Amino acid sequence: MSPYRTRPATVALGAAVLLAASVAAPGAAAADRSTTALTWYDATAETVAAAGAPTQITNSRTWAIGWLAAARATRSVPAGVDRGPFQEAALAAAVHRALVTLVPSRTEQLDATYEKTLDAVPDGPAERRGVAAGEREANLLVAARQGDGLDPGSVNAPYPVRPAAPGVWQPTPPAYAPAAQYGNRLAEPFVLTAGDQFRLGPPPALDSARYAADLAEVRAYGGADSTARSAHQTETATFWLGSSLTLYTEPLRVALSRAQQGPAGQARLVALFHVALVDTQIATSDSKYAYERWRPVTAIRTGALDPDPDWTPLHATPAHPDHPSGHNTYSGAAETVLSALVGPRTAPFDLTSPTAPGVTRTYTTWRQLSEENVEARVLSGIHTRSADEAGLTLGKEVARYVLRHAGRLLAPARDAAASSR
CATH class of the missing domain: 1.10.606.20 (Vanadium-containing Chloroperoxidase; domain 2)
Incomplete structure (x- = not known):
């Protein structure tokens, strides 16, 4: 069987449903909101490149925790607040909190990026609640993944080589x-x-x-x-x-x-x-x-x-x-x-x-x-x-x-x- 077989319809359908709720109409607002994600994508990449772990899977874990926290925090917008500012603040807060916790040596640079992000988000209850949601999800996920065996020492656990x-x-x-x-x-x-x-x-x-x-x-x-x-x-x-x-x-x-x-x-x-x-x-x-x-x-x-x-x-x-x-x-x-x-x-x-x-x-x-x-x-x-x-x-x-x-x-x-x- 070819390794390039077509993805099952269930996966395609699930992906379409998964993204449907978040697809934004084209226009200036959607373009502006994309800036926050790209800013924190670059911040994550720079953090991992500059001070990441020596093991690839540990760095993949850092990406996964920060962005999974962001995905959870942005998924449900509370009633009565504006969606855009809430989600921007939630995304930034989640990735920032995860990165400064997992890679504390980059806190100064991450704090500066975070401040700039929040300066661009309108002040008010949407921003405040977005920040709280992002920080909460990051804290909970970091705690949940403690001791998951993806630290460098565990990744490279000794392996007894069998005789030739x-x-x-x-x-x-x-x-x-x-x-x-x-x-x-x-x-x-x-x-x-x-x-x-x-x-x-x-x-x-x-x-x-x-x-x-x-x-x-x-x-x-x-x-x-x-x-x-x-x-x-x-x-x-x-x-x-x-x-x-x-x-x-x-x-x-x-x-x-x-x-x-x-x-x-x-x-x-x-x-x-x-x-x-x-x-x-x-x-x-x-x-x-x-x-x-x-x-x-x-x-x-x-x-x-x-x-x-x-x-x-x-x-x-x-x-x-x-x-x-x-x-x-x-x-x-x-x-x-x-x-x-x-x-x-x-x-x-x-x-x-x-x-x-x-x-x-x-x-x-x-x-x-x-x-x-x-x-x-x-x-x-x-x-x-x-x-x-x-x-x-x-x-x-x-x-x-x-x-x-x-x-x-x-x-x-x-x-x-x-x-x-």
Whole structure:
């Protein structure tokens, strides 16, 4: 089955219903209200880039908490107050409170942005109640996620490497670093019932034709000295080498800036994207460490199929098992959320990469990003195509599940202090 299968009608319908209440009519008011979401999107990106955690999933968690709090706070507008000022204040207050709590070293910069945001919101009960709602939802969500296992220490919990054997993951050259991200599979998801809810089936058997084809492709196209790989293919591998969180920050911002939605819909888009990506990364590590499949460099150097002890991949192999590709679980989930909530196509947008300075690529669909990710990890010599395609499947399954359960996820917290006067 193609990894690019059409999203189920239930997901499309659910996404349409989910956003219907927040779609704003075109015009100056809608354009003005979008500024608040973009301001705090940029503030979140800058905060994570400047002082974020060393683990990607921890930074995804920061995004998810701040924007999920904002989505909850903006969802229900109290009677008797103006919707626009309330939602602007609620969004800003939620993201600000979450960020200063989770990344306190950036408090000064965040406070300055917050002050400017509120200066632009009309004073009055709508602003006051919006601020109270945003702060309340952020406080409750931060408290609820305490001890969720997504801190850097828990994410990189020690992993006991099994003795070397055919197919079994081993630390890879040149660093032979300890296994990373093992603890992800033990963390608490936002929406999934458990990390193994969508566990993939096993990778191709070592004596299968598919495995032989996978390994031959990586050997030919992913080697450091490959003569089969074209210059454009090398550029593709290098372009998608970096952090998926970093590489998808601009595409999500493009979607946010072009979506015809008010603050509630914009907060919902960012929240669902990052919640889906946290849960996808948890599910990714579950499958990786359930199967412990060795990486191509180990298979090619020490395996039974024409071993070559000197073979070296174009790019250094990350320190965790092959099946599935984490870059592709990320891209599969991202593609699914963006396609469901803003449509599969968009006007052309340019994208750059920190690992390919001077290179700019242009895209018109979210699927193109996924397609390039599949190719890139093979061309880098660090994943088999089977692992890449399995990654797309897993990311899409998790994202669909998150979208189907978005109503429950986005419900504002209810407690004794839930009403603000």
